[in-house]
Amino acid sequence: SIFGDDDDDDDDENDLEHDEDKVAENPKIEIPLGSRKRNRWDASGNSKEASTKKLRKEGEPSVNDKEIAKKEVWPDVRKEHWIRRDIWVRIVSKSCEYYKQKGIVDRISKRDKLMADVEVGMDHDKKKKSRKSHFVKVHQNDLETVIPKSSEDDPMVVIVNGRGRGELATVISMDKSKCRATLELKATGDR
Numbered sequence: 001s002i003f004g005d006d007d008d009d010d011d012d013e014n015d016l017e018h019d020e021d022k023v024a025e026n027p028k029i030e031i032p033l034g035s036r037k038r039n040r041w042d043a044s045g046n047s048k049e050a051s052t053k054k055l056r057k058e059g060e061p062s063v064n065d066k067e068i069a070k071k072e073v074w075p076d077v078r079k080e081h082w083i084r085r086d087i088w089v090r091i092v093s094k095s096c097e098y099y100k101q102k103g104i105v106d107r108i109s110k111r112d113k114l115m116a117d118v119e120v121g122m123d124h125d126k127k128k129k130s131r132k133s134h135f136v137k138v139h140q141n142d143l144e145t146v147i148p149k150s151s152e153d154d155p156m157v158v159i160v161n162g163r164g165r166g167e168l169a170t171v172i173s174m175d176k177s178k179c180r181a182t183l184e185l186k187a188t189g190d191r
Contacts, residue, residue, distance in 0.1 A: 081113040082161040083140045089118060093142035098134070102146055106135065114140045147171060147181055157183065 083089070087105050091098045103120035121133035148155040148171060155171040169183035172191065184191050 081108075081140060083108055083114070083116045083143065084158065084160060084166075087158055087160065088146035088148075089116075089143040090146050091118070091120070091136070091138060091142060092144050093138070096136070096138065096142060098136055103136070109137075116140065116143070118143070147174060156186070157181075159183070 083105055085105055085108065088102060089105055090100060090102050093099060098120045101120045102122075103118040104122060105116045106119045107117040109115035109117075116138055117135050118138050119133050119135055145157075145160060147157060157169055157171060159165055159167050159169055164185060168186040170186060172182040172184050174181045182191060
């Protein structure tokens with residue numbers, strides 16, 4: 001055979017190990033690439049693979065098992081559009097005359113789900129219309145969500161993207177420096 005004797009007999013004829021010894025003695029002899037047997041055992045008789053890999057404890061799930069389980073529980077439902085009706089947003093486009101003002105998403109364009117009609121000029125605390133309320137058509141890239149303070153009576157939010165999309169949650173804590181919040185899902189109590 002081209003690749004040498006691949007059986008476990010004791011003869012040295014055509015054995016790859018024997019060929020490798022010949023190569024060590026005479027470097028001009030070539031063995032076809034991919035034909036060498038891999039020696040999986042170290043000098044003490046232990047498997048090299050077992051000695052080089054960190055073994056996990058028996059019964060402990062691997063990192064891949066944890067990731068698969070997480071995906072089964074919360075499939076990734078991340079979408080291009082995150083805006084939805086009746087959520088509080090802040091306009092962050094400096095080119096808009098309503099820059100830094102808060103409002104409620106009233107409608108989402110049927111043609112372009114990235115455009116929303118936002119009603120600005122409302123009283124955020126009382127959620128009532130004021131006399132100055134206006135409707136502004138704004139792209140979602142020019143908006144950011146407004147998260148209520150955890151000290152409010154009902155600091156409920158809607159998860160707008162990713163795992164738990166569409167679920168109601170309570171704000172437990174906020175880290176403004178990292179733009180993150182810890183939430184507790186209303187339905188399951190998960191954090």
